Amino acid sequence: MHRTKVRIVEDALDANNTIASANRADFDRAGVKVVNFMSAPGAGKTTLLERVVTDLPGVRVGVLEGDVEGSMDADRLASLHVPVTQLNTSAGFGGECHLDANMVRSAIPALPLEEIDLLLVENVGNLVCPAEFKIGEDARVMVTAVTEGEDKPLKYPLMFRACELVIVNKIDLLPHLDFDLEKLLYNIDAVHPDVETIVLSARSGQGIDAWRDWLARIAARAPEEAMA
Amino acid sequence: MHELSLSSAIVNTVVKHAADRPVTVVYLRVGALRQVVPDTLDFYFEFVARGTVCEGARLEQELIAARLRCEECDHEWAIEIPAFRCPSCAGSDVTVASGNEFEVESIEVEEAQCIGQR
Numbered sequence: 001m002h003r004t005k006v007r008i009v010e011d012a013l014d015a016n017n018t019i020a021s022a023n024r025a026d027f028d029r030a031g032v033k034v035v036n037f038m039s040a041p042g043a044g045k046t047t048l049l050e051r052v053v054t055d056l057p058g059v060r061v062g063v064l065e066g067d068v069e070g071s072m073d074a075d076r077l078a079s080l081h082v083p084v085t086q087l088n089t090s091a092g093f094g095g096e097c098h099l100d101a102n103m104v105r106s107a108i109p110a111l112p113l114e115e116i117d118l119l120l121v122e123n124v125g126n127l128v129c130p131a132e133f134k135i136g137e138d139a140r141v142m143v144t145a146v147t148e149g150e151d152k153p154l155k156y157p158l159m160f161r162a163c164e165l166v167i168v169n170k171i172d173l174l175p176h177l178d179f180d181l182e183k184l185l186y187n188i189d190a191v192h193p194d195v196e197t198i199v200l201s202a203r204s205g206q207g208i209d210a211w212r213d214w215l216a217r218i219a220a221r222a223p224e225e226a227m228a
Numbered sequence: 229m230h231e232l233s234l235s236s237a238i239v240n241t242v243v244k245h246a247a248d249r250p251v252t253v254v255y256l257r258v259g260a261l262r263q264v265v266p267d268t269l270d271f272y273f274e275f276v277a278r279g280t281v282c283e284g285a286r287l288e289q290e291l292i293a294a295r296l297r298c299e300e301c302d303h304e305w306a307i308e309i310p311a312f313r314c315p316s317c318a319g320s321d322v323t324v325a326s327g328n329e330f331e332v333e334s335i336e337v338e339e340a341q342c343i344g345q346r
Contacts, residue, residue: 007334008331009333096233193322
């Protein structure tokens with residue numbers, strides 16, 4: 001036996017990115033825009049979806065619900081009579097803490113792509129791994145809640161930098177918290193200068209219009225070339 | 229915690245290039261912005277490598293420092309803390325010159341000797 005060095009120079013996530021491009025091509029062909037929706041557990045992703053899925057005039061919305069286990073979130077959204085597809089990362093995937101391109105690929109046959117214009121993908125609640133794995137989306141959004149602390153962007157810069165919109169949720173709780181909203185916004189800007197932010201409360205409805213308008217803008221975006 | 233997902237990505241990449249040859253070393257280039265904890269990556273890599281050609285392979289991690297460049301004023305600088313606005317002109321059109329790497333640079337594999345070469 002002898003040893004040989006083999007030069008590779010390949011991004012370890014290339015395999016995922018290739019599958020993501022294939023997903024994107026399928027979505028583009030069907031004329032469906034895809035938003036990858038991410039946050040820590042409990043930041044309010046499902047409630048933010050409930051708030052808008054039936055209220056986007058002229059846009060037919062579908063949801064792909066990623067969870068490690070269970071269908072509680074999917075059931076909540078299905079009761080609003082929008083098409084919801086559940087993707088559990090547990091059985092067969094080893095309980096992954098994020099969605100990757102291959103999982104989403106496996107779900108495509110179950111998605112009613114001809115019946116929808118906008119697919120909202122609720123990723124697994126996690127501020128780390130989902131930032132690494134593209135799924136074939138047009139846009140990435142993250143939610144941070146004011147109950148999480150002002151320093152979150154500094155601790156999870158990968159996630160805050162991976163998104164084109166940062167939603168700050170639960171501002172109805174501000175009177176009860178020692179929370180400095182300006183400091184959070186300053187930290188978001190430090191990590192991702194000029195990133196779009198929407199400050200809102202999914203519970204009270206304050207600021208929800210901006211979130212709905214943002215989704216309507218994504219749905220109206222001209223189809224782009226699939227990512228190379 | 230993303231080190232587990234990243235370990236799987238490394239092993240998948242290496243398996244693709246190893247052509248069934250046992251791998252002894254994996255040389256990896258890791259940018260500082262990837263927030264990878266080297267010891268944690270080692271730990272998961274050893275675990276994920278089991279049962280593949282990477283089993284028992286050593287993971288050599290080369291850390292690449294993070295450098296940013298401002299497209300507005302051409303200022304280039306190294307960052308230690310996550311502050312991505314240009315310190316020179318406060319511009320936001322900042323690109324990552326280095327620090328985003330997460331690539332398998334090369335691998336060392338064991339080749340079976342040709343018959344007659346003993």
